[in-house]
Amino acid sequence: MRGVTPTTAIGPRGSKPKRILSTRNIVVYGVLTVAAVYWVIPLYVMIVTSLKGLPEIRMGNIFAPPLQITFEPWVKAWDSACTGLSCEGLKVGFWNSVKILIPSTFISIAIASVNGYALSFWKFKGSEVFFTLLLLGAFIPYQVIIYPLVILLRELGLFASLGGIVLIHTVFGMPILTLLFRNYFASVPMELFKAARVDGAGFWRIFLQILLPMSLPIFVVALILQITGIWNDFFFGVIYAGTLNFPMTVQLNNIVNTTQGVKEYNVNMAATLLTGLLPLVVYFISGKLFVRGIAAGAVKG
Amino acid sequence: MSSVDIVDLHLSFGATKVLENLHLNVAEGEFLVLLGPSGCGKSTLLNCIAGLLDINDGQIFIGEHNVTWAEPKDRGIGMVFQSYALYPQMNVEKNLSFGLRVAGFSKAIIRQKVAEVAHILQIEDLLKRKPAALSGGQRQRVAIGRALVRDVGVFLFDEPLSNLDAKLRTDLRIELKRLHRKLGNTMIYVTHDQMEALTLADRIAVMKNGVIQQLDTPNGIYHRPKNRFVADFVGSPSMNLIQGTLFKQDEEWLFRMHSEATQDEQWVGISLTHYPFTAAPAVGQKVELGIRPEHVILTEKASNSVSSYLFLVDLVEPMGPDVVCWGSVAGEPFKVRVSADFVFKPDTTLMASFDLTRASIFDIETGGRI
Ligand SMILES: Nc1ncnc2c1ncn2[C@@H]1O[C@H](COP(=O)(O)OP(=O)(O)OP(=O)(O)O)[C@@H](O)[C@H]1O
Ligand SMILES: [Mg+2]
Numbered sequence: 001m002r003g004v005t006p007t008t009a010i011g012p013r014g015s016k017p018k019r020i021l022s023t024r025n026i027v028v029y030g031v032l033t034v035a036a037v038y039w040v041i042p043l044y045v046m047i048v049t050s051l052k053g054l055p056e057i058r059m060g061n062i063f064a065p066p067l068q069i070t071f072e073p074w075v076k077a078w079d080s081a082c083t084g085l086s087c088e089g090l091k092v093g094f095w096n097s098v099k100i101l102i103p104s105t106f107i108s109i110a111i112a113s114v115n116g117y118a119l120s121f122w123k124f125k126g127s128e129v130f131f132t133l134l135l136l137g138a139f140i141p142y143q144v145i146i147y148p149l150v151i152l153l154r155e156l157g158l159f160a161s162l163g164g165i166v167l168i169h170t171v172f173g174m175p176i177l178t179l180l181f182r183n184y185f186a187s188v189p190m191e192l193f194k195a196a197r198v199d200g201a202g203f204w205r206i207f208l209q210i211l212l213p214m215s216l217p218i219f220v221v222a223l224i225l226q227i228t229g230i231w232n233d234f235f236f237g238v239i240y241a242g243t244l245n246f247p248m249t250v251q252l253n254n255i256v257n258t259t260q261g262v263k264e265y266n267v268n269m270a271a272t273l274l275t276g277l278l279p280l281v282v283y284f285i286s287g288k289l290f291v292r293g294i295a296a297g298a299v300k301g
Numbered sequence: 302m303s304s305v306d307i308v309d310l311h312l313s314f315g316a317t318k319v320l321e322n323l324h325l326n327v328a329e330g331e332f333l334v335l336l337g338p339s340g341c342g343k344s345t346l347l348n349c350i351a352g353l354l355d356i357n358d359g360q361i362f363i364g365e366h367n368v369t370w371a372e373p374k375d376r377g378i379g380m381v382f383q384s385y386a387l388y389p390q391m392n393v394e395k396n397l398s399f400g401l402r403v404a405g406f407s408k409a410i411i412r413q414k415v416a417e418v419a420h421i422l423q424i425e426d427l428l429k430r431k432p433a434a435l436s437g438g439q440r441q442r443v444a445i446g447r448a449l450v451r452d453v454g455v456f457l458f459d460e461p462l463s464n465l466d467a468k469l470r471t472d473l474r475i476e477l478k479r480l481h482r483k484l485g486n487t488m489i490y491v492t493h494d495q496m497e498a499l500t501l502a503d504r505i506a507v508m509k510n511g512v513i514q515q516l517d518t519p520n521g522i523y524h525r526p527k528n529r530f531v532a533d534f535v536g537s538p539s540m541n542l543i544q545g546t547l548f549k550q551d552e553e554w555l556f557r558m559h560s561e562a563t564q565d566e567q568w569v570g571i572s573l574t575h576y577p578f579t580a581a582p583a584v585g586q587k588v589e590l591g592i593r594p595e596h597v598i599l600t601e602k603a604s605n606s607v608s609s610y611l612f613l614v615d616l617v618e619p620m621g622p623d624v625v626c627w628g629s630v631a632g633e634p635f636k637v638r639v640s641a642d643f644v645f646k647p648d649t650t651l652m653a654s655f656d657l658t659r660a661s662i663f664d665i666e667t668g669g670r671i
Binding site: 189191195197201210213 | 348351353372373374378379380382383384386387388389390399400403404447451
């Protein structure tokens with residue numbers, strides 16, 4: 001019957017057409033474009049400047065692309081830029097940062113994941129109090145405990161050493177990481193844990209064989225948080241690491257703020273880009289995983 | 302195969318007492334169903350038996366052993382959960398063998414046991430799949446399999462079928478019953494679905510607020526409920542309960558409805574001559590007369606029977622094999638279940654007479670059966 005009478009044949013049919021130039025789209029894309037330009041322009045300026053020679057920079061046109069591309073500033077920033085008296089470039093700081101980053105990230109995530117696991121599955125007397133105290137730790141302003149920590153590290157014999165700075169990063173990462181893991185594990189059904197107990201698995205086996213394999217997203221989140229946080233850290237590095245272990249950020253500061261001679265803008269830009277490279281790469285590689293991990297509470301199995 | 306004995310069990314979460322002074326004996330090879338409304342403590346009791354909750358007082362025996370302080374794995378139990386609780390990152394085979402691997406069995410034995418169980422449950426084709434790639438029914442079968450491989454005496458089921466659709470639930474229910482017949486293990490099964498309880502159980506324990514109200518065969522629970530709660534909870538549609546008073550005339554016990562008081566003076570109430578009293582009735586005792594919808598006989602005309610009421614039909618609900626008609630007796634809501642051949646005209650009045658040998662009478666104050 002239908003389709004025979006003209007009235008039903010004429011009416012709307014199929015998916016509803018969408019207007020491309022609606023007010024909503026204009027506003028949304030407009031705002032997004034402005035935001036993107038706002039963030040991208042400084043990056044653009046840095047990149048082109050780092051590829052110019054000093055004479056070209058003095059001409060003053062900062063938005064112009066380089067007339068003659070040179071990688072000299074990059075090489076200099078990495079290899080021979082002067083930080084204070086020594087002129088060995090950023091590479092020393094880079095390796096220092098790596099040496100700080102790897103143990104800090106690994107230790108803090110290992111401890112925090114076990115913490116979060118114990119707090120959500122093996123509740124003990126006072127575990128809630130313990131958790132609250134730990135969270136409180138996240139809200140204490142750093143400034144208050146800088147000096148006491150200096151004394152503490154000195155007493156432990158760890159002040160101005162690699163061990164000291166690793167300990168600091170581990171401790172400061174603990175509250176937020178523990179919270180992250182606890183909340184993730186809290187979304188794992190209790191029955192899974194009970195089933196494993198009936199099957200005879202103990203504390204470590206349940207953690208390693210059952211929970212770890214299903215928690216990859218949250219580990220990626222923790223990894224990103226720690227890598228970027230520790231790599232970008234300046235404050236703890238300058239206070240606790242000691243001159244021999246200054247991380248890349250501190251050395252970058254020393255290069256940029258050198259008062260002698262001419263300001264080598266191209267070298268400074270290259271040095272800054274080099275320092276920011278690792279977090280940038282991490283974000284690009286793991287952006288998708290990161291989002292998935294943040295939303296992981298909703299998806300299981 | 303082992304029996305389960307629970308002696309004087311107490312459990313509370315902080316200040317809330319969930320189980321108090323609970324005694325329960327489950328015989329070897331018995332299929333016991335714990336039935337009760339949500340939050341009455343069924344899962345809690347099961348978790349106590351499994352050793353997943355630390356009890357406050359009392360003792361638990363499985364077989365000959367006092368397992369009160371034993372770890373879950375040492376109690377000789379297997380457990381099946383409502384959410385299946387399969388290990389999501391392991392395939393079916395690994396799920397089944399996890400417990401055996403933990404216990405350190407040799408590879409050959411593990412392979413043999415897994416194959417055996419997979420055969421019993423017909424999941425041989427699924428062994429290499431991850432749980433996410435299984436249907437609800439298949440997942441449930443794997444969960445049962447995980448309990449089976451461990452070769453234990455007692456199986457604990459916590460609402461294992463409640464996440465499945467109605468058809469599958471019926472199918473798996475029958476499979477479970479077959480399985481029980483084949484294996485002969487002791488099974489304790491938690492559900493709030495009365496059909497499941499009535500069809501599966503050797504005995505049912507009806508629970509309310511952490512107290513076992515009645516422990517009896519499905520027949521006993523359905524036909525001779527011990528109190529008003531059990532009568533009301535079991536049966537769908539539920540039992541008709543009519544408030545009234547007992548009195549005596551010429552050595553004959555009679556029941557008169559409260560709302561009858563204003564009716565004509567000739568009406569004496571219905572005779573309880575055929576009612577099997579289990580406790581001594583008293584004159585003037587306030588009671589509730591319970592009659593199941595299928596134990597009411599409907600007739601077109603007044604049959605002059607002393608035990609019949611006027612029944613005003615108001616809604617008819619066809620259920621397939623039979624029909625439930627909802628209406629009222631003397632202003633009180635009332636339902637009757639009759640065969641599907643019965644033809645109704647809406648808003649008619651019929652005579653309803655009761656089969657008093659199958660009725661129940663409860664004291665209003667205590668709720669206990671008399
Ligand atoms: N961890 C807990 N802490 C505090 N109270 C709890 C806890 N677990 C259960 N309860 C309480 O104990 C009572 C019994 O819970 P239980 O899970 O045994 O109910 P149930 O009979 O299994 O119900 P359902 O049919 O909904 O599964 C409930 O009132 C519940 O609120
Ligand atoms: Mg429950």
